[in-house]
Amino acid sequence: MIRARGLTKTFTRGKDTVEAVRGVDIDVAEGELVAFLGPNGAGKSTTLRMLTSLLQPTAGTATVAGYDVGTHPAQVRARLGFIGQGNGGGFSYQVRDELHNQGRFYGLAPAEYKRRASDLVEALELGGLEKRTVQSLSGGQRRRLDVALGLMNHPPLLFLDEPSTGLDPHARANLWEHIVAMRERYGMTIVLTTHYLDEADDMAERVVVIDHGQIIADASPEALKREHADDVLALTVRGDSAEAVRAALGTVVGPDAPHPGEVTVPDGGTPAADGGLRVRVATTHGADRLPEAIEALRLAGLTTTSAAARQASLDDVFLNLTGRSLREEATTQAVAA
């Protein structure tokens, strides 16, 4: 459905040059649901805008839905739906008029665009809102209207640029339910961007991690976590010998163990105020390893006073790949905004 090679976009303003996208190669097969994940400014939107033919690449090629975006932009646009970051609807228009106008824009006959509009109003639970103006809708309703507008031409391929940004958790979950339902109903391929880690983890079958205009990883969330991150066991152990703790845990996660990992005793092995040593153990299958670790410590005469297994996250993946936390960047930017 999508094949891009060496996709590059450089913006020049005066003396400033921004290399927004630097040589992206990507293939998306029919029916896939792919999420582009990356921090603000990583190049996600720019990549999407090139793939939808809205922006001419500086270099590289892309074939989308069978047509070259550079030479056949009209054919590409006819086959895709694009839901951008801004709100697509005219604020003072009524919901129904917005949908009908979109149908006219695609050259549909009145009977057809009316039928499609009613179907989408029903499918996206916009019933009863047809006569409301766009500006009177809630954030979640507006986003659902955006999805409806993007689907009026029954596209085989749908692009969504940060569909759930700014929505509260309930509205996000609801929007996702609708996106998944629309995908089943219309058998679409979906490419979206997000900087919500949990969203990419839960919903996407494939996550393309993008940073500084380049793809730095591309796999299922599970494979990314397996490959690039560890689960962590967080233990508190009564005792004052970091060496004894390391030796005991080495049998569980040491170099010869079935799941080798790393045992870290921070603070130079100095016990905390409660007399316990805080220990972090990087490993795979953390939940399974936890009882083994506690048992190994017990056999070495050490008492565990607290224990928790934390599953690897996509943020750990990003951190291990870039040395930066996506979660922290998002928080910093939210505070700055």
Ligand SMILES: Nc1ncnc2c1ncn2[C@@H]1O[C@H](COP(=O)(O)OP(=O)(O)OP(=O)(O)O)[C@@H](O)[C@H]1O
């Ligand atoms: N029209 C433009 N002119 C100049 N620079 C631009 C333009 N559009 C994007 N950029 C820059 O290109 C880089 C990539 O931007 P892009 O919007 O693709 O990132 P993004 O990953 O989608 O970020 P966000 O999550 O904030 O939407 C940024 O440094 C941005 O400032």
